[in-house]
Structure formats: C-alpha cells, structure tokens
Amino acid sequence: MVTVEEAQRLISEEVLELDTERVKMTNTLGRVLAEDLYADLDFPSYNSIRMDGIAINFSAFEKGNRTFKIEKVNGAGMPQTILENSENCIEIMTGAVCPIGADTNIRYEDLKIENGVATILIDKITKGQNIHPKGKNRKQGDLIVPKGRRITAAEIGVAATIGKSFLKVVKPPKIAVISSGDELIKVSQKPKLHQKRRSNSFACQAQLAAMNVPSATFHLADNEKAIHETISKILDEYQVIVLSGGVSMGKFDLIPKVLESLGVEKSFYKVYQRPGKPFWFGRHPSKGVKVFAFPGNPVSTFVGMEAYLLPWLRNNMGMKIRPYPKVVLAEEVTFKPDLLHFLQVHLETDDQDRTLAIPRKGKGSGDHANLTDVSGFIILPRGRDIFKVGESFELIQFR
Amino acid sequence: MVTVEEAQRLISEEVLELDTERVKMTNTLGRVLAEDLYADLDFPSYNSIRMDGIAINFSAFEKGNRTFKIEKVNGAGMPQTILENSENCIEIMTGAVCPIGADTNIRYEDLKIENGVATILIDKITKGQNIHPKGKNRKQGDLIVPKGRRITAAEIGVAATIGKSFLKVVKPPKIAVISSGDELIKVSQKPKLHQKRRSNSFACQAQLAAMNVPSATFHLADNEKAIHETISKILDEYQVIVLSGGVSMGKFDLIPKVLESLGVEKSFYKVYQRPGKPFWFGRHPSKGVKVFAFPGNPVSTFVGMEAYLLPWLRNNMGMKIRPYPKVVLAEEVTFKPDLLHFLQVHLETDDQDRTLAIPRKGKGSGDHANLTDVSGFIILPRGRDIFKVGESFELIQFR
Numbered sequence: 001m002v003t004v005e006e007a008q009r010l011i012s013e014e015v016l017e018l019d020t021e022r023v024k025m026t027n028t029l030g031r032v033l034a035e036d037l038y039a040d041l042d043f044p045s046y047n048s049i050r051m052d053g054i055a056i057n058f059s060a061f062e063k064g065n066r067t068f069k070i071e072k073v074n075g076a077g078m079p080q081t082i083l084e085n086s087e088n089c090i091e092i093m094t095g096a097v098c099p100i101g102a103d104t105n106i107r108y109e110d111l112k113i114e115n116g117v118a119t120i121l122i123d124k125i126t127k128g129q130n131i132h133p134k135g136k137n138r139k140q141g142d143l144i145v146p147k148g149r150r151i152t153a154a155e156i157g158v159a160a161t162i163g164k165s166f167l168k169v170v171k172p173p174k175i176a177v178i179s180s181g182d183e184l185i186k187v188s189q190k191p192k193l194h195q196k197r198r199s200n201s202f203a204c205q206a207q208l209a210a211m212n213v214p215s216a217t218f219h220l221a222d223n224e225k226a227i228h229e230t231i232s233k234i235l236d237e238y239q240v241i242v243l244s245g246g247v248s249m250g251k252f253d254l255i256p257k258v259l260e261s262l263g264v265e266k267s268f269y270k271v272y273q274r275p276g277k278p279f280w281f282g283r284h285p286s287k288g289v290k291v292f293a294f295p296g297n298p299v300s301t302f303v304g305m306e307a308y309l310l311p312w313l314r315n316n317m318g319m320k321i322r323p324y325p326k327v328v329l330a331e332e333v334t335f336k337p338d339l340l341h342f343l344q345v346h347l348e349t350d351d352q353d354r355t356l357a358i359p360r361k362g363k364g365s366g367d368h369a370n371l372t373d374v375s376g377f378i379i380l381p382r383g384r385d386i387f388k389v390g391e392s393f394e395l396i397q398f399r
Numbered sequence: 400m401v402t403v404e405e406a407q408r409l410i411s412e413e414v415l416e417l418d419t420e421r422v423k424m425t426n427t428l429g430r431v432l433a434e435d436l437y438a439d440l441d442f443p444s445y446n447s448i449r450m451d452g453i454a455i456n457f458s459a460f461e462k463g464n465r466t467f468k469i470e471k472v473n474g475a476g477m478p479q480t481i482l483e484n485s486e487n488c489i490e491i492m493t494g495a496v497c498p499i500g501a502d503t504n505i506r507y508e509d510l511k512i513e514n515g516v517a518t519i520l521i522d523k524i525t526k527g528q529n530i531h532p533k534g535k536n537r538k539q540g541d542l543i544v545p546k547g548r549r550i551t552a553a554e555i556g557v558a559a560t561i562g563k564s565f566l567k568v569v570k571p572p573k574i575a576v577i578s579s580g581d582e583l584i585k586v587s588q589k590p591k592l593h594q595k596r597r598s599n600s601f602a603c604q605a606q607l608a609a610m611n612v613p614s615a616t617f618h619l620a621d622n623e624k625a626i627h628e629t630i631s632k633i634l635d636e637y638q639v640i641v642l643s644g645g646v647s648m649g650k651f652d653l654i655p656k657v658l659e660s661l662g663v664e665k666s667f668y669k670v671y672q673r674p675g676k677p678f679w680f681g682r683h684p685s686k687g688v689k690v691f692a693f694p695g696n697p698v699s700t701f702v703g704m705e706a707y708l709l710p711w712l713r714n715n716m717g718m719k720i721r722p723y724p725k726v727v728l729a730e731e732v733t734f735k736p737d738l739l740h741f742l743q744v745h746l747e748t749d750d751q752d753r754t755l756a757i758p759r760k761g762k763g764s765g766d767h768a769n770l771t772d773v774s775g776f777i778i779l780p781r782g783r784d785i786f787k788v789g790e791s792f793e794l795i796q797f798r
Contacts, residue, residue: 025586029605044765046592077582077621079593095695097593137766144768152798153609154770157602157697161595161767165587183476187424188564193445194478194496196560203556206428210552222476296494298556326752353725353791354753366443367536368560369543371553392752399551 001270016316019171030212035168037145042135047098050130051107057086058127105130148318172213173239180220180246200244245296275365276300297365324394330356333387341380375399400669415715418570429611430568436544441534446497449529450506456485457526504529547717571612572638579619579645599643644695674764675699696764723793729755732786740779774798
C-alpha cells in the first residue's frame with residue numbers, strides 16, 4: 001500500500017517512448033506539437049496601410065502641401081506601387097503595401113476628395129502614422145509556438161500563416177483498454193439479475209479520446225487460457241494496458257496470475273485513497289509495457305484515469321504540466337477514513353469571483369450517473385477528518 | 400453601428416433549424432445530446448455485496464450464532480445463489496448479488512475461516528451492513544442526463560450502462576467558411592511581398608471543429624462573376640456562412656454587392672467594439688441562411704467567432720448557456736476609444752485562488768501569433784477609459 005504521492009512518483013518514473021508523425025495541418029486540432037514553430041518571414045512582411053484613405057510622403061505635408069493629386073488607387077493584395085511624384089498621393093486601402101516613396105497614411109475621414117485631388121482637412125499629422133511597420137508583430141526567425149503545446153485554433157491559424165501544411169506532432173501511444181468478467185454483457189443486450197453492461201472501457205476510451213489518443217477495447221471472458229492468450233498478444237502490440245476490474249485478488253480473479261506468469265511486474269498495489277484504493281500498477285520490464293489496473297467500480301476507474309493515467313500521458317507527450325488550480329470548498333465535509341479523498345464536485349462562482357466547489361459525493365464508487373452531475377474532483381488530503389467551508393483544495397476538472 | 404449587446408440580441412433572434420441524428424454511442428464524444436437519458440433499471444439492479452467475506456441471515460447472528468458453515472462460494476457476475484439454511488453462510492465476493500435468504504455481509508478482516516466454517520470475530524454487526532441496496536443510486540425511470548448536455552466520458556459510460564448503443568444527438572448545421580481576395584495564397588506557397596497565406600478560414604474551421612461542428616472552406620478570387628456563382632450555390636446548400644474579410648465596403652470589395660444582389664439582407668454593420676468593429680451580419684429571408692461576415696484581420700475574425708458565432712451555435716444546438724466566468728484584472732488598462740474592448744489575456748491563479756487575467760494585448764488585430772500566448776479575452780465594457788487592478792471582468796476562454 002502506497003500513498004497517492006508515492007503512486008504518482010512511481011508512475012512518473014515509467015517513461016513512454018513516443019514517436020512523432022507528420023500530419024496535415026488541418027487535422028492537428030487537439031494534437032501535441034512536436035516541433036517549434038518559427039516565423040518564416042517578418043510579420044507583417046511589409047509596411048502595412050492601416051486606414052482606407054491616401055498614402056503620402058510626409059516631407060510634402062511638412063513643406064505645407066495640403067492638396068495631393070491622386071496618382072492611382074491601390075488595395076490590399078495588389079502589388080506594391082510607386083509614388084512617382086512626392087507631391088502627389090496614392091489612394092489606398094487597409095492592408096495594402098505602403099507604396100515606395102510614401103511613408104504616411106491619412107484616413108478618408110480627414111480628407112476631402114474631388115476631381116482626382118485629395119485635400120487634407122486636419123493640421124496635425126505625424127510621419128509614419130497609420131502604417132503598421134514590417135516586422136512589428138514578429139521578426140523572421142522568432143519562435144512563435146514551442147513544441148509541447150496542445151494545438152488549438154490559434155496555433156492552426158499561425159501554422160497556416162507560416163506555411164506549415166504539415167505539422168510534426170506526437171504520435172500517441174498504443175493503448176489497450178481491457179474489461180473482463182463473464183457478468184459483463186454487450187451494451188445492446190438486456191442484463192439478467194447478476195449481469196451488467198460493459199461501460200468502463202467505453203468511458204476510458206472516451207477519456208483518452210478527449211486527449212486525442214485513440215485506443216482499442218478488449219473484453220476477456222473468465223477463462224484462464226483465453227486471458228493468457230489475449231494478454232500475451234496485447235503485451236506484444238501495445239505500449240499501455242488499462243484494466244478496469246479483475247485484479248482485486250478475490251477468489252475469481254484470474255488476471256493477476258496471468259500478468260505475473262507473462263512477466264508483468266508489480267510496482268505497487270493499493271493506494272491510500274477513496275475511491276480507487278485497490279489500484280494495481282506494474283510494467284513488463286523487457287517489453288516496456290505499462291499496466292494500469294484500476295478497480296472495476298466505474299467511479300474508481302474514472303478517477304484513476306483522471307488522477308494518474310492522463311497526467312502521466314500528457315507529461316510523456318511533452319506537454320507542460322500546470323499545477324492543479326485551487327477552488328474553494330462550499331460546504332463542510334467530514335471524511336474519517338485514513339485515505340486521501342477524491343470528492344466529486346459541481347463548480348460555481350461566488351460573488352468574489354472565486355470558484356466554489358459544491359460537494360456532490362454521490363452514492364459511492366458504483367454510482368456512475370453521479371459523474372454526469374459534476375465537473376471534477378477536489379483532492380482532500382489524507383490525515384484530516386474535517387474540511388471546512390472556505391478552505392481551498394486542488395481540483396481535477398474533467399468537464 | 401450597433402452595440403455589442405444589440406449585436407448579440409439581433410443574432411440571437413435568428414433561429415437555426417437543426418435536425419437530430421442517431422450516432423453510435425462510442426462516436427458521440429463532444430456531441431450535444433438530443434434526448435433525455437433515463438435509467439432503464441434500478442441502479443444497482445440488485446442488493447449488492449460490498450466486501451469480500453461472507454453473507455449471512457442477520458437473525459442467526461442476533462440469536463447468538465458466531466460460527467457459520469460455508470454452503471458455497473459466490474462471486475460477482477455469478478447468478479444469485481440461495482442460502483439454504485439460515486444458520487449457514489455463503490462465502491461471497493464484492494459485487495456479487497446478495498443471496499436469497501441472506502441480508503448481511505461481513506468482511507474477511509472480521510472473520511476466521513477454517514475447515515469450511517467462518518467464525519465472526521467481532522461483536523457488533525448491524526443488519527444489512529455492507530449491502531448496497533437495489534435502486535439506491537438511481538431508480539428505474541429516473542432522468543439521468545437531460546438533453547442539451549455536451550457528451551463527455553461520464554455520459555458515455557452512463558449511456559453504455561443503460562443500454563444505449565446509439566444516441567440521438569444534434570446534427571450540426573452545414574457551415575461554409577469563405578475566404579476571399581487574390582492576395583491570399585495557399586499554405587504551401589511562398590508569398591510575394593503583397594501576398595499572405597490563407598489562415599483565417601483554417602482557424603475558423605478549427606474553432607468549429609473544437610465544438611465538433613464540421614465545416615467546408617471556400618476561397619473566392621476577386622472576380623464578380625465567380626463570386627456570384629459560388630455564393631449563389633453556397634446559399635442553396637449551407638445554413639451558415641462565415642466570411643473573413645471582403646466586406647469592408649472598400650473600393651475593391653465585391654462581396655457586399657453580390658450578397659445584396661442574391662437577396663441577403665443586412666441585420667447590422669459595424670459594432671462598437673475592438674477588435675472586429677466592421678462586423679457585418681445578415682440573413683437570407685427565404686433560404687434562412689445566416690451570414691457572419693467578420694473583418695479579415697485574424698484577431699478580429701477569431702474574436703467574432705468566439706464572441707458571437709460559437710455562443711449562438713451552442714444555444715441553437717440546445718446547450719444550456721452558462722454566464723461567462725469572471726476573472727480579476729492583474730494590471731491597470733487604459734483604453735480610450737468609445738468601444739467595448741475584447742482584451743487578450745493570459746490566466747494565472749493568485750494566492751487567494753482567484754483567477755488573474757494578465758493582459759497580453761499584442762500588436763493589434765493583425766497579430767495572429769499573439770493568440771497562441773493567451774487563453775482568452777476579457778470583456779472591458781464601453782463607456783470607460785480606465786480599468787483598475789483587482790476589478791473583475793467577464794472572460795471568454797478559448798484555451
């Protein structure tokens with residue numbers, strides 16, 4: 001039996017070897033970037049006009065000129081033009097390239113235009129006004145997005161801007177999610193009294209999918225030979241195994257025996273926590289496969305995924321891990337067992353703009369439906385019985 | 400010109416007619432549920448054993464019996480068994496069905512088992528202990544998940560439990576994202592001085608994809624006939640059009656003319672906000688198509704999507720809309736224009752566990768890269784110039 005901190009430490013020592021892959025930029029939303037992104041050009045790449053109006057050479061205005069003959073009209077996306085005569089102007093649109101020979105932009109609102117001549121109606125203009133200078137946003141070669149970033153729409157837009165049609169992203173590990181037990185029937189079946197439909201493996205798969213990590217599901221019947229064959233194959237083909245149920249060391253649990261016979265070594269069994277105490281973790285030393293075996297109650301497995309497997313995956317995928325945010329407990333909680341308590345909470349905001357955690361503990365670790373009413377778990381540390389209103393605790397948020 | 404509130408109100412009046420569709424439960428992560436989910440059985444569906452140990456009839460203990468002959472062994476997933484003689488016991492595992500004739504569960508830790516006889520080592524047990532009663536979590540027919548919920552792993556697990564292999568979800572609208580302008584080149588091309596790579600349409604598409612809404616992208620060259628033909632087709636085939644750029648009413652913008660000639664009616668043009676002031680919104684009255692035309696600067700389009708289109712979509716998809724959370728401004732901000740200001744911010748937590756918004760305003764609405772350094776926008780209301788440290792403002796979070 002280990003503490004939660006010890007369990008986290010032992011898991012963090014297990015390293016996943018992950019490849020990278022080149023993926024079409026438009027398909028990378030939610031993936032983890034595996035390369036640094038640099039500006040391929042200055043941004044903007046030219047001195048850019050900010051206002052619909054005219055572009056002039058400031059020296060003419062300085063000399064006292066107020067009327068400027070319009071040489072031509074230029075818009076965004078048109079090639080750069082030349083102001084032939086510095087006493088003239090070019091009528092120009094937002095986003096256009098500042099013409100060669102011009103350096104200052106005056107907006108329509110400050111002009112009168114008649115018969116091809118623009119008259120400036122104001123007295124005060126400054127050299128370079130309304131021109132967004134080349135390279136002001138970013139210089140060519142600047143690091144824009146560091147690797148390890150989870151890709152959002154913002155990164156997609158930037159990747160397009162710098163010409164990355166493909167992005168190097170982290171290849172997620174191959175994960176097998178295994179349920180077991182003859183009592184678990186298909187979702188489409190009607191359970192007899194002692195039966196239940198399979199559900200944990202689908203929830204686990206969805207928790208992984210929410211991180212853009214695909215997984216395969218397997219179901220093991222209570223047959224030692226079949227279990228041996230299937231797990232043996234999975235150990236050769238997958239990097240991570242998630243087991244939900246089947247390792248409680250009870251009279252009918254065949255899986256621990258099979259894992260041992262196949263060379264999977266225990267790192268720890270049982271953690272000072274509720275729910276999810278009988279959590280077994282191990283690995284196959286030569287194959288490098290990691291085995292997370294969570295107790296079969298749905299809330300236990302769900303917590304195990306959120307508190308252990310997912311943070312470990314993010315870390316191995318190169319993401320920068322932020323500490324859990326803290327939230328304020330809204331109701332006093334008494335919890336006597338000598339265990340760390342992952343307490344389900346609903347979140348609200350109080351009138352001081354703090355996030356309140358409202359306990360919704362549910363009816364125990366079998367009460368899967370309760371998870372649909374909450375946004376996360378707060379971590380109530382071990383070694384205390386009473387947790388007071390207004391104290392703040394770390395939050396694992398999943399919604 | 401309208402206020403942000405007026406723009407939101409006008410948009411909210413436009414209703415999208417959305418169908419529903421039946422989707423395989425395992426493919427519904429992130430989709431919006433279009434049916435209420437009810438418990439198909441009591442949960443748990445039987446009186447469930449909570450501890451590995453024995454099951455007895457409490458009356459025997461009450462009479463003074465402390466030794467119980469083990470009639471048989473029963474485990475989770477095995478059919479319910481019968482305690483033939485109420486003076487005996489059944490050795491039983493966690494999750495098993497409480498045997499007929501038994502009503503109380505004693506754990507191994509409180510027993511000695513020898514030669515097929517279990518001896519209870521403690522004096523105090525209560526009738527019904529360690530039995531999780533049928534229906535305690537949820538009763539058959541209880542509403543578990545209401546429609547309008549965005550589906551997470553928790554809902555997937557519950558759907559599996561209640562036998563929903565398929566779920567009725569909201570069919571997202573058909574959305575066309577249109578970029579325009581000859582200066583916009585492909586991502587794979589190298590831009591000339593006056594050119595830029597297309598990027599906004601990919602960012603928009605990713606913003607929609609983050610809500611599990613697919614979209615098609617189109618690019619219009621600066622050719623009135625071609626624009627007319629393409630938009631005409633799109634009006635027949637799509638429910639929502641997102642335009643980025645091309646409607647600034649500048650000298651070279653052909654799109655407003657085309658939209659008008661095709662019967663698209665303006666609802667408003669220009670909003671008292673920065674960035675994104677020249678936002679045009681309209682609809683085709685008979686075809687029911689809604690047109691969101693955002694100014695072409697990347698930050699303007701990005702804000703427009705987050706502040707208008709996405710909340711409107713969520714609402715039309717039946718999601719319960721929560722008010723924006725409030726966060727605390729960490730640095731004084733001066734903003735003089737008579738506009739509401741969507742200010743880009745990085746988020747941190749202070750030592751009172753409040754969320755701090757640290758301004759990262761960037762270099763203007765063309766500074767797309769700045770979006771990769773922030774988590775959202777705070778809404779600084781119009782009609783004020785100075786926003787003080789410690790004041791709190793609404794947050795639109797996109798990361």
